[in-house]
Amino acid sequence: MNDYDVPAGIDVLHVFCGPDGRHGNALGVVRDGRRYPDNESRQALARKLGFSETVFVDDPERGTVDIRTPGLRLPFAGHPLVGAAWLLDVEVLELPVGDVPARQDGEFTWITARPEWAPPRALERYASVAEVEALTGPPPGEGWLYVWAWEDEAAGRVRARAFPRRDDGIDEDEATGAAAMLLSAELGRALNITQGRGSQILTAPAPDGTMEVGGRVLLVVTS
Numbered sequence: 001m002n003d004y005d006v007p008a009g010i011d012v013l014h015v016f017c018g019p020d021g022r023h024g025n026a027l028g029v030v031r032d033g034r035r036y037p038d039n040e041s042r043q044a045l046a047r048k049l050g051f052s053e054t055v056f057v058d059d060p061e062r063g064t065v066d067i068r069t070p071g072l073r074l075p076f077a078g079h080p081l082v083g084a085a086w087l088l089d090v091e092v093l094e095l096p097v098g099d100v101p102a103r104q105d106g107e108f109t110w111i112t113a114r115p116e117w118a119p120p121r122a123l124e125r126y127a128s129v130a131e132v133e134a135l136t137g138p139p140p141g142e143g144w145l146y147v148w149a150w151e152d153e154a155a156g157r158v159r160a161r162a163f164p165r166r167d168d169g170i171d172e173d174e175a176t177g178a179a180a181m182l183l184s185a186e187l188g189r190a191l192n193i194t195q196g197r198g199s200q201i202l203t204a205p206a207p208d209g210t211m212e213v214g215g216r217v218l219l220v221v222t223s
Contacts, residue, residue, distance in 0.1 A: 046070050078201075086217035090102060147162075
């Protein structure tokens with residue numbers, strides 16, 4: 001065991017770190033998915049680890065991965081794919097929704113996906129950054145909520161926070177690539193998002209309707 005209390009054979013990454021290398025969303029990566037061969041064992045591990053998502057690598061060369069929250073399997077998610085692309089150093093990740101191209105660009109790792117692959121999220125605009133930062137927990141209501149405000153509209157800078165509200169022990173998601181994609185698609189422009197305590201997510205829409213999502217990745221526990 002280690003500071004993250006994870007079993008041997010599991011790496012822990014921080015995805016979408018800030019410019020100073022701090023923050024980011026923790027991600028568990030099981031490099032050898034064969035160690036957890038069925039749905040029950042994978043879901044049990046994801047619950048035990050307690051990260052917002054855990055990735056099981058089923059084929060490291062082809063980039064075939066399986067994404068789990070503590071409560072369910074996800075066909076697509078942003079921060080697990082950015083993290084997996086960085087760790088596996090592959091050009092394509094294979095997901096149930098389709099192939100996800102990936103690339104490295106200096107300190108940033110990028111994936112390209114379609115916004116419609118992202119699970120639905122309510123996107124709620126607040127009047128000011130101060131209102132977003134003043135939240136002490138999930139606002140009342142049900143369903144996944146992404147609250148945001150312009151920090152600098154001309155520059156595309158956004159302040160955001162994310163609340164899954166799904167009773168799986170994750171009160172707030174530190175950095176959420178899928179929600180960033182949806183917001184960028186709704187606004188029709190590239191964004192530079194500061195989420196959670198200080199994580200950074202970049203988005204860039206493409207003419208064909210796809211979206212690039214990028215950020216910094218840091219390895220904090222290696223198996």
